[in-house]
Amino acid sequence: MPHAELVKALAGRYTVEEPIGAGGMATVYRAVDVRHSRPVALKVMHPEFAATIGRERFLREISVTANLAHPHILPLHDSGEAGELLYYVTPIVEGMSLRERLQREGRLPLDDVRKIGREIAAALAYAHARGIVHRDIKPENVLLSGYKGTDDNSAWSTVVADFGVAAVRDAARGDHLTRTGTSVGSAVYMSPEQALAEPVDHRTDIWALGCVVYELLAGEPPFGSDPRNALGRALSERAAPIRLAGAAGINAALTRALARDPAHRFASAADFARALEQDVRGRHIQPVTAAAALGVVALAVVLAVQLRPSTERALEFTQLTNFTDAVSAPALSPDGRTVAFLKGRGVFGNSATLAQVFVKQLPDGDAVQLTSIPNGKATPVFSPDGSRVAFTLVQGNFAWNTHAVSTNGGPVTELLPNASGLTWLDERRVLFSERRQGIHMGIRHATLARDEDRDVYWPATAAGMAHRSAVSPDRRWVLVVEMDDGVWRACRVVPLDGSSKGRQVGPMNGQCTYAAWAPDGRWMYFTSSAGGAFHIWRQRFPDGQPEQLTTGPTEEEGIAVAPDGRSLITAAGVRLNAIWLAGEEDRQISVESYAFSPVASADGTRVYFLSRAGTAHSAYDVGNLVATSVSSGAREQVLPDYPMVHFDLSADDRLITFVSGSDEISKRGIWIAPVLRSSAPRRVFAGETDRALFDAAGNIYFLSRDGSQRFLQRLRAPEYAISERIHPDPVTYMFSISPDGEWVGVVSPRPESGGLQQVAISARGLPTRVLCSFCSGGMGPARVLGPAISWTRDCRALLVGGQFIASAGMPGRALTISIPVRPGRALPDLPDGGIKSVRDYLNLRGARIVSKANVLPGASPAQLFFYESTAIRNLYRVQLPR
DSSP: OOOHHHHHHTTTTEEEEEEEEEOSSEEEEEEEETTTTEEEEEEEEOHHHHHHHOHHHHHHHHHHHHTOOOTTBOOOOEEEEETTEEEEEEEOOSEEEHHHHHHHHSSOOHHHHHHHHHHHHHHHHHHHTTTOOOOOOOGGGEEEETOOOTTOOOOOEEEEOOTTHHHHHHHHTOHHHHHTTOOOSOGGGOOHHHHTTOOOOTHHHHHHHHHHHHHHHHSSOTTOSOHHHHHHHHHHOOOOOOOEETOHHHHHHHHHHTOSSGGGSOSSHHHHHHHHTSSTTOEEOOOOOTTTTTTTSOOOOOOOOOOOTTOOSOOEEEEOOOOSSOEEEEEEOTTSSEEEEEEESOOTTOSSBSEEEEEEETTTOOEEEOOOOOSOEEEEEEOTTSSEEEEEEEOSTTOEEEEEEETTOOOOEEEESSOEEEEESSSSEEEEEEEOSTTOEEEEEEETTSOSOEEEEOOSSTTEEEEEEEEOTTSSEEEEEEEETTEEOOOEEEETTOOSOOEEOSOSSSOEEEEEEOTTSSEEEEEEOTTSSOEEEEEETTTOOOEEOOOSSSEEEEEEEOTTSSEEEEEEEEEEEEEEEOSSSOEEOOOSSBEEEEEEOTTSSEEEEEEEEEEOTTSSEEEEEEEEETTTOOEEESSTTOOEEEEEEOTTSSEEEEEEOOSSGGGOSEEEEETTOSSOOEEEEOSOOSOOEEOTTSOEEEEEEETTEEEEEEEOTTTOOOEEEOOSSOOSEEEEEOTTSSEEEEEEEOTTTSSEEEEEEETTSOOOEEEESSOOOOOOTTOOOOOSEEEOTTSOEEEEETHHHHTTTSOOOOOEEEEEOOTTOSSOOOOTTOOOSHHHHHTSTTOEEESOSSEEEOSSTTOEEEEEEEEEEEEEEEEOOO
């Protein structure tokens, strides 16, 4: 039934009849224009959108359509307000939408496709000439006026609807979001620049029109119809060609319209329309969709990769694999003819991944799987004779061992225990990482019998982990890739004889995840996130300056330099992360290409999260804070001038505390600010930390370094002037705090046997409770994971993340355990001996399994969020500049 307020307010102007459609932003009613006695479509904005955008802004943005007068653009008759409701009025189009025709008929005849494409292009060209970009071209927004079906010969025409509506939606999502290009539109038809939250112009409409034309011919969009995968595929694949007899021209037109770089698309919609008219006599035969052609057409990433500005010539990339998932950690055989790599499930930038070891003969051999072990793996490397591939295998809580397998396949055997990142120095000796107390990991070399062992380098802090190393060709120097506090730091060069700690090399303002040498020892190569994304850098040894080699929307991971030094192999691709609301039908909450760290409001109506904007000086991902309505999707940016590493809301949702991601020293540290911006943010702690959490009383908890270790600290509200240590033992990471402020969920060293454990530290001096003694607790950058231990905001459930059980080297578990908590308590009744297995959790009263990993708490046990991550990476050979 029409809204009573609407009917009353519009009485005498419009007779409101039945609803005929609804979307995420508006409900559409059939109505009659009383004065002109004509049927109209009355589109009424949902109240959440109306309240967010405001009357004046709505009328201003929607008036864009009123100034467009073109036969292929749906005109605007009227707009206004009815009480607190906002509406606009368009003609009723007799016919059907293009989506309805696709659903009825499937692929369309070529002549009809050309007609539709030509008429949409004409509408776009008219709007573009007036500075107006549609930004949401899709079959739902294209109407076929007068079309009655294939058996009817009546004249019909194409009409583009909803010009100006994208601007309204942008406005509802916040001015700053619009200016910074946050992705708005339908993911399946979204251009790469929209997906990457970059500024857009008229060429984004050309991309979308290319997607629509492709779908009309092939029966599905060029990158599939699943919005969770479409963005990643659009950024990493070329659309498969459509087979049309004698119609090379239309494929060429689509290839140009779907170029990832806007500069390579048609300069205008009119140019695209003219290109569609080529090969007019071509007849439609058996299209090959993108999905069907994956095994035939290389998934070539158009990387838009360039040299640093001072280099004149672009780097040449040659694709070596065409997988639809992710590869990483390439390594070349001594003769350079075979590449080993990891392929499968994993996380960009992680120190170990649940993938398998593969080898491939270059350039065109098939990829051959060598392992089928579910444990975490890292850093494959060839033996000196090229007959074996050694790799790191994670077999327990920080139990990192080196195993090996023949390049011809066969059993996997242990090569060296307590050794990771192993490489050969010569036929007898190997260089590797060894773990000592806790998680402290350093570089050593020895024989495979562990004789003649020598220290090379040990990080200064107890949380330091030197994960990877690469020895110089003259065997005098070692490049070290290390973490500290779970964060990849700048790489380091040290002498092999261990006579000094060496010095940091490569870019200083990012996380360095891989390092390699040129065969002549004159260049050092790195993958670093300096500048906001992972790219390849180089630096002349010993005292050159870092130079960035690759840029662009993709990121690179891993470096294997060819024996002749003229090229290297790397894994290049994209990573996307979306926030979803779990339910009978899961629903995506974020529209940004990379969203993380959701925090629900206390009543569950809003979700705050970070939209990735690069990496911080601390090397953690940095984002802009976004607030969105759970029901309507209306969103706004909060504190747009303050990039954040982490944030939290106070118990009453009135204050926010955050760790700044600014590169400016004067802006680093912990800040607080009112959510409604009634006063300016103020800094309450100037030191370096990575997380800040409110307790129920508004006190702020964080980790602060004292010497080589970190300890749990508290800033007391409301002044936040005094920092006090609340527990004597060191802490490695901090996950969460119970809503009542009693317990802080942390990861701490396991005193009796090394490694880490999840514990709850009492803020009031009660004994520490061990929550998980068998879980790993990595929280490094680029690991977008749900917390190991967390509470719903109403303190009615404790959540235990199964992904951390998986990262302990056990088979991956896509599960989370939800445990009820009694009123007035924050912890369930735990067994006296502590939690020692998943079964112990499931034996707790009321415990249930949520069949998802990376679950994050909402307002109550009924509201849970989770991450949907996508990584698409393939191997590429990169020709290096002289």
